[in-house]
Amino acid sequence: MTGSKKRVTIKDVAAQAGVSYQTVSRVINNQANVTEKTRGRVQQAIETLNFRPNLAARSLARRRSNIIGLIVPYDADYLFRDPNLLAQISSIDAEANARGYNLLLSTAAGSDNGLEAYERFVRNQVADGALVVETAAGAAGNQLLNHNNYFYVSLGYDLSHTRKYFVHADDRRGAGEATRHLLQKGHRRIGIINGPPIGAVGATQERLTGYMEALAEAGIIFDPCLMVYGDYTRPSGQQATEKLLALSDRPTAIFAFNDRMAMGAIWKLKSAGLRVPEDVAVVGFDDIPAAADFSPPLTTVRLSGVQVGRVAAQMLFKLIEGEPIESPEVVLPAELIVRQSS
Missing domain, CATH: 3.40.50.2300 (Response regulator)
Incomplete structure (x- = not known):
């Protein structure tokens, strides 16, 4: 009957390297007061014996939880x-x-x-x-x-x-580029689907600033009626787009502050019998994996999560x-x- 394999301990490593177990402990915890030659011997012994330091003991010595x-x-x-x-x-x-x-x-x-x-x-x-x-x-x-x-x-x-x-990410610059892209396509009424109006976060504040700066550069006065809100989900993008379509002077482009709301916008536009981008262009933000495979593939601002x-x-x-x-x-x-x- 084969006995169970003996667990390698810190003292085994010390014996293999010809040092004290305290020195092995200092090497494991990456302390500075060990010569490079000694550190090398200890590391070689650890590798030879396939030693795995006890995480809890190591953490306790460093007063960390890992x-x-x-x-x-x-x-x-x-x-x-x-x-x-x-x-x-x-x-x-x-x-x-x-x-x-x-x-x-x-x-x-x-x-x-x-x-x-x-x-x-x-x-x-x-x-x-x-x-x-x-x-x-x-x-x-x-x-x-x-x-x-x-x-x-x-x-x-x-x-x-x-x-x-x-x-x-550089949210302001990204939003500015997206807005200028739509302006270059000839759009002058660009609706935006912002995040929730209560407790706006820095990212959406920066994106809104980038959008408004691009409008100002083009000599366009921001129309508050063109800003609607969602909660970053696809259904909220559908609901926000419905509000934009109800305007007497509806937008010819929609810039959603994330891709999922942009996809909801496209779904709503299609269900209303409108073509994307021929009737209404849509731009998102994030470039999530589904953006490239959507129908039509979504123009967006790429952030690397x-x-x-x-x-x-x-x-x-x-x-x-x-x-x-x-x-x-x-x-x-x-x-x-x-x-x-x-």
Whole structure:
């Protein structure tokens, strides 16, 4: 009968490398007071013996949990229907895995109060830091994190007074390019489908600014009647488009502040017997995977959710490790992708 394989311990590694187990511990925890020659011997012994340090013991020695939080102040059902957020989560999780960290997700748990996601995260006290998806609850939530001395990085705009670290796309420039594209096509009445009017987030504020700046450059006065609101879902895009079509002087183009609302707009236009783009052009924002395969393929502003998540996670790990941050704000490029809907 074959006996079970003996578990390799830190003392086995120490014996293999010819050092004390305290030295092995210092190498595992990446402490500086070990010579490169000794560090190399220990690392070779770890590889030879296929040693896997106990995560809990390692974390205790460093006074860390090896967990980072992702605070998403949305209902979980909404979260898992948003392709852009899922792309961000995917890249965050990849960065965490590469460093031996686990990812803890805190959502609003079906509540309309997004602050609940922050409060539950703080109560649990298990994470070394947090990544925060920007919402209207962000200002109060980020102040709560700051008050409890958490490292955090915002995915979006940090609207709190702390304004610490945040990563976002160049929303203003992207919206300006989308609007200028429609203006160059000859459109002068460009309807916009904005996000919810209550508690507008930084991204939609910047997109609206980019739209209005482009209109001003063309000598066009903004008409408030052309701005309607949705909640970033496809049905809300349909409902918002219905309001635009009811105007006596309806728009010849619609710029939706995310792709799902733009797709809802196209669906409504088609159901009303209108052609896209011949009768009404449509532009979205995000360039989610479904945008290129939609009918017609959607002109949109490309944001890389994967890149936003990756850069934000890398910034958070630098904060946790005490490494310098070049800039508290990282602005990633936004690119207009022209397809058949405009």
